[in-house]
Amino acid sequence: MDKMKGIPTSSSQTKAGQRNVQVIQLLIHSFSARGSKKEFLDKVVDLIQQESGCNFVGIRVLNEAGYIPYHSYVGFSHEFWEAENQIQIFKEDCSCTRIVSGNLLPFDKPVINSAGSLCCNDILIFAESLSEDEQKKYRGACIQAGYRSLAIIPVYHQEEILGIIHMADLKPDQLNTTVIELVESIAPLVGEVLQRDKVEQSLKASKNNAAILEKIVGGISSLAYVVDLDTYELIHVSPALRELCAAKFGCKCYEIFGMSAPCCDCFHLRPSQGIERQVPWERYVSIHDRYYLAEQKTIQWPDGRSMHVAFVTDITQQRKAEQELLESNADLEKMVVDLQQLSATLEEEIMERQAAQEELSQKAEEIRRMAYYDMLTGLPNRTYLIECLEDEMVKARQGHAAGAVLFVDLDDIKIVNDTFGHTYGDALIVMAGNRIVQEAGQGALVGRIGGDEFMIILPGQNEQESIARIANKIIGVFCHDIHVLGIGFHMSASAGIARYPDDGDKAEEIFKNADNAMYAAKRDGKNCWRFYEAVMQAEAYNRIHLINNLRYSIERDEFSLHYQPLVSVVEGSIIGFEALLRWNSPAYGPISPAVFIPIAEQSGLIQMIGQWVLQEACRFIKQLSEQGWSHIHVAVNVSPHQLCADNFIQIVREVLDNAGVEPCQLELEITENALIESLEDSIDKLDELQAMGIRLSLDDFGTGYSSLTYLQRLPVNTLKIDKAFIDRILVGGAQKAIIGTIVEMAHVMGMKVVAEGVETFQQLDYLKQCHCDFIQGYLISRPIPETEAFAFIASQSPMRP
Structure with a gap:
């Protein structure tokens, strides 16, 4: 191995x-x-x-x-x-x-x-x-x-x-x-x-690098040097830099390559581990009244090494020329700055004006909408409708098709406002407007005039039958209940119709005539429509004249009070009077209360007139007391408008105090309809009046919205049976039974009963059988002036059997 x-x-x-x-x-x-x-x-x-x-x-x-x-x-x-x-x-x-x-x-x-x-x-x-x-x-x-x-x-x-x-x-x-x-x-x-x-x-690359260096540095007239970034050795210097160093600083080439030459420090060319590593860079240097620009960049060799190449350029002449240019252009620069500031100011002003213009446009649009549109329903208002109607009437006079205007008024919207509040009333008005718009048809312009009134312009509709069909549709939209917040309201409306240009030359006249026709519809029982007729204009003028005369009737002493006695059925003695207002106008003569009282209520004059009646009645009560008849009270009728007034209790209290009259000597008569319009508020006020000691009676019982439910809640002392029931006593049967039932019911509830309009002894006899408490009517006396009332008391005798 x-x-x-x-x-x-x-x-x-x-x-x-x-x-x-x-x-x-x-x-x-x-x-x-x-x-x-x-x-x-x-x-x-x-x-x-x-x-x-x-x-x-x-x-x-x-x-x-x-x-x-x-x-x-x-x-x-x-x-x-x-x-x-x-x-x-x-x-x-x-x-x-x-x-x-x-x-x-x-x-x-x-x-x-x-x-x-x-x-x-x-x-x-x-x-x-x-x-x-x-x-x-x-x-x-x-x-x-x-x-x-x-x-x-x-x-x-x-x-x-x-x-x-x-x-x-x-x-x-x-x-x-x-x-x-x-x-x-x-x-x-x-x-x-x-x-x-x-x-x-490597040698080949070095030769190539040397050739590149010679091209970059050796062939230029500027001052330049090259540094190897790996070794930080100065490897090449341009001839111009060598000559400058030798002439100005006395240093030789080997000193330059050894990085010990003074010129390197002067030009900040000595490579170090500091800022010279951050390239490229440039800096300006001033030496012996000469200016130099030192620039340094990095080059990459083919072998991957990096080297700094620095150039130093004599820019003395350039700097002098720049300085001269700066000095000569100082005024121009100031002018440019001023112009720039002016331009910025103008631009700012223009932007502010544009913003203001936009704001004005928005506000103008808001104002236009406020001026031409109803804020509650969003429908056109009276101003817009008048302008549109004027334009349509111009077209009609120029031969275009004529048209018509419908004035629509919602019936009994005030009852909703007083009973449930304006939130419900406003919602009803909005929904009613929507229904009218849907039924008016294409081409019709529907607007809200104010309150519960709407106006409809029907361009091109002048045929009576077609107008009547549209009116029927609009009245018919209220056949179905309108539901607001879970409550269903049964509404009705009355409408008046005027055609243009037949019924007027101007838009205002057409509107007025349509309004007159609408009031005629209300007089005819509401929930219907009427075309304008010339006689309506005369009635409207008479109404306006009556209102004007009513306004000054108190100052002119045209009013007076007549008194109709109230007598005990059992004893036959006088127990009080009902004060009844009379108006004797110099222009028209005596005017029936049935004519001027509704006008006073509609025009708002009833507040002023009602207060005058209270003052006169209390003055009469004071005179009765002074003559020893303090047991006799005086009843005064109160209209729904008076009872709804916020200051009604205060007015009654001040009138009593000023007259020096005991509250029990005054009786206030309230109709059923007046109570229904604002039931809760009315009950609160009646409670307060009764607490003061004032007598309260419910007038015309049986003709209004009679209801045992609300009757039990009313703090009244007396029920007054309307004359319509008394007139039917002789008919017999059910009519007589109704009176007996009313008397019996009132007694059970602790109330006294007054029968109004008693004119015959047969009526008196039946009332005695029914145990009616008091009677009032021509059988006893017609309404009489104040002087006759005193004489009537003095001369009164028991009634005949």
Whole structure:
């Protein structure tokens, strides 16, 4: 056994090996003196294949990246060659066991000799020893290629690895000591050739670099130098810089190359480990009234080295010219700055104006919407409708089709507002507007005038039948309940119709006439529509004149109170009076309360008139007390508008205090309808009035929304049966029974009963039978002036039987 343990040898093999080595060495020495590296290595692998008999021989050569790829090879299969080239072998991997297996355990085989060569005559024995590294699949592919014998011989030069020689064969036991020693003898010669080629390539690169430097530095008139970044040696200086250093600073070339020249410090050209590493850079230097620009850049040589190239340029004339230019252009620069500032100011002002204009446009649009559209429903408002109607009337006068206007008013919306609140009322108005829009049809313009009033313009609709159909549809939309927040409301509407241009020359006149027609519909019972007629205009004018006269009637002392007595049915004595308002107008003469009271309520004058009535009635009560008739009370009618007023309680209290009258001498008569409009609020106010000691009576009982449920809640002292029931007493039957039932019910609830409009003794007799408490009517007395009332009290006598 030789120094390669496990490989068999013999004396004959040794002699043959020595002879072959001598022949091969002579051939290699002879060949290495000439030819290229490629030719030499190809020859080597051929000789090794011939001498060893191995199928495969290859040489890997270290490249500049530190990787050892194949350079020359012979005899291997395509699969083996492809897998081997995928294995990246670096010079630090050249422990042969790491090359083959990555983690080889110490088996008896393979063998590594003292020279570092690896030999194995049965490669299958360490197929299982491959590590789980990232190149395992390539190593496995090499083994699967079928090679059984393997040898790897490193190629050194002065202990630096430059490559490896790789041998393999498909048969086992193909390798022996003679073959390995032969290849190990060739390896140093291969290393010498590779090192010589490396030196030649470096010299060639240096010559190329020198030529490049000469082109860059030697052929320019500027001051320049070159520094090797690896060694920080100054390796080249331009002729101009050498001349400058010799003339200005007295330094020689060797001093420059030794980096001791003063010029290097002056120009900050001395390479160091500091800022000069940060390239490219430039700086300006002033020396002896001269100005220089020092610039430094980095160049990359073909061999991978980096070098600094610095240029120093005399820019004295340039700097002087620049200074003169700066001085001569100072005013211009100031002007430019001023213009820039002015431009910036103008730009800012323009932007502010644009922003302001946009804001104005938005506000203008908002104002326009506020001016032309209803904020609650989003529908056009009166202003917009007037303008549109004016345009349509112009078209109609020019021969286009005429049209019509519908004025729609929702009935009893105030009851909803007072009972449930404006949230419900507003929601009803919005939903009612939506229904009207849906039914008005295409081409119609629907708008909200205000409150519960809507206006519909129907361009091109002037046929009475077609207009009537549309009006019926709009009135009909309220046949179905409108549900708001879980509550269903049964609504109705009244509508007035005016046609243009027949019913007016201007839009306002058309609107007014449609409004008059709507009021006519309300007078006819509501929930219907009426076309405008000329007589409606006269009625409207009369109504306006009445309102104007009503406004000043108190100042002109045109009002007076008449008093109708209330008498006890049992005793026949007078127990009180009902104050009834009369108006004697100088322009119209006596006007019926049935005419002017509704007008006063609709115009809002009822508040002023009602307060005057309270004051006059309390003055009369005061006079009764002064004459000894303090037991007689006076009843005053209160309208729904008065009762709904927030300050009604305060007004009553002040009137009583000012007149010096006891509250029990005043009785307030409230109609059923007045209570229904705002039931909860009305009950609260009635409770407060009763707590003050004021008498309360429910007037016209049976003609309104009579309900035992709310009647039980009302704090009233007296029920007044309407004259309509009294007139039917003589009819008999059910009519008489109703009166008896009302009286009995009132007594059960602790109330007194007054029968209104009693005119005959037959009526009186029946009322006595029913145990009615008090009567009022022409049987006792008509309403009489204040002076006659005092005389009536003084002269009263018991009623006839």
